[in-house]
Every structure is written in structure tokens, then in C-alpha cells.
Amino acid sequence: MIKKLHKKLMEREISSVELTEKYLATIEKKDKDIFAYLTLTKDIALEQAKKVDKKIEKGEEVALLAGIPCALKDNILLEGVRVTAGSKILDNYIAPYDATIVSKLKKNDVVILGKTNLDEFAMGSSTENSGYGPTKNPYDQNRVPGGSSGGSAAAVASEEAVWAIGSDTGGSIRQPASFCGLVGLKPTYGRVSRYGLIAMASSFDQIGSLTQSVEDAGIVLSAISGKDKKDATTVDFFDKKFEENLEEKKKNLKIGIVKEYEKNLSPEMGKKMTEVAKFFEKEGVEILEIELPNVEYSLAVYYIIQPSEASSNLARFDGIKYGLRVNDEADSSFSESGIPKTLLETYLDTRRYGLGREVKRRIMLGTYTLSAGYYDAYYIQAQKVRTLIKTDFENAFEKVDAILTPTTPTPAFKFGEKSQNPLEMYLADIFTITANIVGVPAVSVPAGKIKIDNKEMPVGIQFLGKWFDEENLLKIAHIWEKNKN
């Protein structure tokens, strides 16, 4: 899609301003129902589009992404524009600088249409936890778009953006991509700088893309990856063009299917997986059953380490340095009337009124698992089991080039279906969280539709690749995608 639009721009079939206006018109028409965007950056977008048009007019060379409208998840800083992270505690927070990936996108002359909705601080799998209301799934507005990057997914699926940036801590790019029929790529931990991403769980967080094709995912990754001295986890690698040579197929390709996941498959998803495996065998790819003996612990490991890290990262939202400060005594259930509010009460009240239910739950969970007396039993134990899971993957990747799983246990669920029961919501992440636990890259690719309550809803399949081997991962995903088209 991106290369096609690039060609049109270069051949002056359409100008960037026209393209941008077209997308802005679609947003105007559809977004009051879909609610993909929290903030629109119309002026910035049009100004950027004009700049690109001038460059093209002058015959200057422009990047593949130049002049093409995209959306940015609202937990990533775009200087001068409000950034909420989906939370009321940051309702009036104006980003004071650009995230590293935003600087990179600006260098590529990308047109940014606006900031998309998400579960508060990216904690959730449905956008139902957004402090601003949920985003709807464009395929069925009674259903969730997935989360936490649900706004980004819905924006692309409803043609309110050509592609979008998301962040993925436990599946927050891949699960909504699967629910909205898109390609969602979470790169290897360390591939993309997180400077300027509002931190949630720092040992899992990674920035990636939601796109309409594997090639588009490659183009975006080439633009945003690389070492950044402002994110010490980023790794030095030669610049790669991930979108090139996608047609190349490695000889003796082997793909693994996880034995332990079989019991988690619904009959429909089971059928889908058999269909996919058969396709690859026809393509001359060897399908092997692999064992990940410790994968059953993934959810528990994730939901100990993630809240622990989040409780620490979110300690900064206390009403002192930025965002909401609840100072008014009338709001307090703690201070007695007539007695001035203390600093402690400012903390307690700010967090009480500024944070949503799920965020409070995870901060408290993390506070508990890190507290004296419980630290060893929960946090340390989880980090040890994390080592076991990583070893499982190291062993598996000696036998196979990639691992194939469904992206989600089911297609998009309905609003309210899981929101009252946190454990049930957490189970929606069962296939996606392992990539974050072990740090490998993973991509969700559309795999047709499944009929549910008389609606055809998209589902995705997921490929997990070796550490820093996005190149082969995208090639494998492309084999499947080509067949679909």
C-alpha cells in the first residue's frame, strides 16, 4: 500500500495535500462512531503535506513514507501536542519534546494525522480501559477493536490512516491487528528506541507498526529502528531495508507448531491452524511440532513482572511534576474540613481521581509482589521462570526458523464481555505475551475470517522469529500473505 501511494505521489497522480485531505475527510465522517482518535493534528499534517508536495515538485528525492498519512498511538510524544496515554491524569499534558521515533518519522517527511486511543497507560486488551471511552471495531461496532493499540488498529481498518504506530508490551499491537484484519509487528526488544514512549513495563515495552501489508511493516521498521543513546536497551545494527527481497525464500525452511498450545485452541482456531500448516507444507516448508515445556507459566510470569514494573514506572504520576493535581479540599476524603491538605493527601487524591480501575489494580498488584516478604515468592520466582521460558525458546529456535501460533484464542469479543473479570481479560493475551517475555520479534498476519454470531470477523495468525531476525520473520509472513492475495 505504501509503495503504491509513493508511486502515485511521485507520478503526480495525487498530491500529498489531496491525500491528507481525503483521510481527514474520512475521519470527519467515520470517527464520531469509531472513536479511533483522541487528538487530531490537522494543521501539522497539512503543513507537512505541503512541504512534501514542494519537494516532489522540485524534483527532490523523498522517502518512501514521505507525504503518506499515518496515526500515532497517544502514549508517544509529539512535541507541542497533547499526549494523554489514555489517562485523565495526563488530560492537559503537552509533549515537551519529540520521541526518537517521531524525530525519525519527521526526517522521513511522514504526515501525522493525529493521536489514537488506547487503554489507559496501555494496560488492557480492548480499549475499554481508556479514560476517554472505548474505540469500536470497524467490522462490528458492538465489538472491541482489541488493545491496547485499539485506536491505531481501528484507524487503519476504517481507512482513517494508511498505517499507524503502536506499542506492544504483551500483545498490544498484534492482538488489535488480528481483531481488525491488519498486519501487526512487534520488533525484537532493543530494535526500536522507546525514548518518548510513556513507559509501562520497561523490560517488555517495544514500539512497532499496524499496517495493511507485510511490506508496509518492513518499510516502517526500516524507518524507525536503530541504536539511540537515549534508550540504553537499543542495539547497534547495520541499517537494513526490511521491505526488500521479501520474495526470497530460505532453503529448508522449518516452522514449529507449539504442542502445549493445542489445548488452548477453540475448534475454529484449531481448524484455521491446520489449514495454515497444510498451506506451508504445500509450499515446501517443513512443519515440526516443538515443545515449550514452561510456556504454561507465561501468563503468571507476565502478570507479576508487568505490574511490578508498571507500579514503579507510574509512581511519577503523583500530582507533583506534571498532569493532574488534586489540591481542592472538597475532593478529598482524607483531610478533615478546615485542616489544610498535606502532601500525602495530594498524592492519594490525585491518584484516586486521576487513575482508572485497571491501572490502580495493576499498581497495587505490583506494589504487593515487590513488597518485603512477598518479593522472593512472586517477583524473583517469576524472573527465574522467565529464564526457563527463554531457554525453551532458545532450544526451539535451534530446530526451527519461526514458530506459528494463532494471535488470539478467539476473534474480537463484545464490549463488556470480559471487562468485569480481569483474569478473563488477561487470558486474551495468552499467545502474544511470550514474545515479550523472551524478547523475540513477532508478527500477526490476517488469516481470513471466522463467523461469530452471524458476523464475519477477521482473525490473525502469529509468527515468532529469532532475536533480531525480523528479516526472515517478514519473509515467512510474506509467504502466507501472498497466498491470501
Added chain:
Amino acid sequence: MISKEETKHIAGLARIGLSENEREKMSEDLSAILDWMKILQRADVLAVSLMEHITGLENSARGDQVEIFEKSEKLVKLFPENKNGFDKVKSVL
């Protein structure tokens, strides 16, 4: 089982004010989640070291050089209250 008293204590440590109702629901939720995490005790980790860094980085440090952040005025403006370029807060003591 996390009692309502324990929930209150954790909320205090986390600096989160909770209403009575919230406390009750939270103690139920935390109990259910922590109960479910007991599955981890089954894993044999006797000879396993804990995960320190997922891609194996060690001592990823940069030079200790001062860099001036030129937009500090913007940061001051983001304080909920500011006075003479400082963040104005309630008295600490």
C-alpha cells in the same frame, strides 16, 4: 486471600486513595489474581538464575557528560503550579 485491611495497607504503599467500595472490589480482584499465580510455585527453579536482561546486555552506559535540555521552560510550564521557575508543592514537613 488479601483482606480489606491488607488492601488498605497496599493502597497506602502505592499512594492510591481508595473508597470503601473500591477497597472491597480490589481485595476480591487481588485475591483471585494472586491465587491464580500460585501455579508458578510448581516450576522447578532450584538451579535457575533470574533473568537480568532479555537480550543479554551488560553495562550499557554512555559518557557522563552534561547535556543542556533547551526546552526547560516548557517543563516548568507543565508543573501543576509553578513559581519563579520552580515547582510549587505543599510543604513537605
